[in-house]
Amino acid sequence: MSTPSTKAVPTGDKSKKTTTTTTTVVKTTTTTTKQPQQKSLSTLAVGSKVKKPKTTASGKKVVNSHSNRLLSNNGLMRFSRGRMFQRRALYRISKWKDERAKLKGDKTKKTAGSIQKKKQRLSPLKKKSIGGERNGKERLVRTKRFPRYYPTEERPKKFSVKRKKFSTHPRRFRSSLTPGTVVILVAGKHAGKRVVVVKHLSSGLLLVTGPYKFNGVPLRRVNQIYVIATSTKLDLSAGKFDELDDKFFKRVRPAKKDAEKDIFDTKKEKPKLREERNQAQVNVDKVVVNAVKTHADSRLLRRYLKSRFQLWNGVLPHKLQF
Template sequence: MSTPSAKAVPTGGKAKTTTTTTTVVKTTTTKTTQPASKLGAGAKVTKARTTASGKKVINSHSNRALNNNGLMRFSRGRMFHRRALYRINKWKGDQAKLQGDKTKKTAGSIQKKKRSPALKKKPVGGDRNGKERFVRTKRLPRFYPTEERPKKFSVKRKRFGDHPRRFRSTVAPGTVVILVAGKHAGKRAVVVKHLSSGLLLVTGPHKLNGVPLRRVNQIYVIGTSTKLDLSSVKVDNLDDKFFKRVRQAKKNAEKDIFDSKKEKTQLSDERRQAQRTVDSGILSAIKANADSRILRKYLKSRFQLWNGVLPHKLRF
């Protein structure tokens, strides 16, 4: 690129013109990168680990993030494949160890059982019979069933009687509860025992409010904070078999059904004696309480709700 420039000469002299040129040259620089193998002696080069056979060792946990955007080195499907290869190689290693020492068994090992041969040699008497003969080691059945019977499949289910029983912490033995269903709904009772069937054994006691020894489901009671000490009351003989009903004998069908009257079941002497024993123990526990007078009135009274009383805000 050239630019002309003129110099003016003062008047009275000769005019002279001179031309100067300037040249601009652009230079470009290129950088070349050398591979890691051609670096200096101080550079470290990581080599992939290989097995004795020359295969690359697969590390199933080497899935690190490439950048801060959450981009991982391997995808989810690729990592699934690598983990599978790792487990297969581990299983093959266990099998190789198992072949070296057949006395030990590793987890997931497959050992082929030695099968007995289907035929075996059996010596046969007589000169013209060939001296030996091949026979089956396991004989075939002589008779076959004419029809197939249905197979019985075993169901691995627990019966309801084998299920574990769980009770609420608010209905422990000695707790005063409120019955909300049944013949004695609204009355208060004392929990005597937890039965193996999952039911609660409760009583009023019968002398105070008329609630006898009964089995009640725990979903039909409201637990209160009032408790009694029933450690001295013995109720070991009271279980579900004790309250089992006795079926009456069938009557003659030829008799007129309108003449027969429904007979009430009478309580046995054993049941009456158990009621007296439990009631005496509970009454002695009430008497030993500091507020025994108020507690007797509390058990005799019924649970009621009035207008303006919110059940969900009550504290029992």
């Protein structure tokens, strides 16, 4: 602590006296704890305000609607570009307003069809002149009147399907299944028999024949998934099979019989083949038989077509070469 002391110093002039003060300072050491410094209001600018983070009632921080943030480190944003356009209300800017006004004013942007439809639209009401003195002379009448009667049951709506019909699908055949190739039937009545591919049909089926003289397989249509292609091929370029298509093989259903007259008639008549079908069988088989005769191994090929395909124990089908 400091204690002031005063002493009088004599001078030559007795009338005037001067006094000097001396102070002694005693140093003391004190330990103080540092507290976090807070900016005083005097140091802040006059117009500035202290910003506090906005929070909800539950205590969560409110996210600014104008900001977009990353969902992951891959650069994926929470909101899309169009979404942020709406959140930031950019459509209120004069630049966007002017562009929208130009689009509305410019009629060349619209298609000719939409303008024509707009002209063709009729107003829902039209004026109709009415006779009589006290009837008002004119009345507003609907251009299209409502129907007087309504159906008791609602008709089911037909929904438009974007998928194409199966009949319009493109047909693809395996490269090994060319006309003249000898194939093995895997399923059906003639499973295991070897037949000759005659033609590709538009329905995606194969037209094959035995020929009928060799193995009893007639002219018929087969799906290519039930067929194993072999390396043996015949030359059928001499024959023309343009008339043979899917319509040619369409079955003709017999006319329905009267149920009252034929109660006890339980016999079912087998459908008979048309003469055209029998003639087509003869013509096609003639071409195939001639191709077999002209082949280098004609005798062996005949036996090959007459025999059935079989598997024995120890024979692995995936290692066979057909």
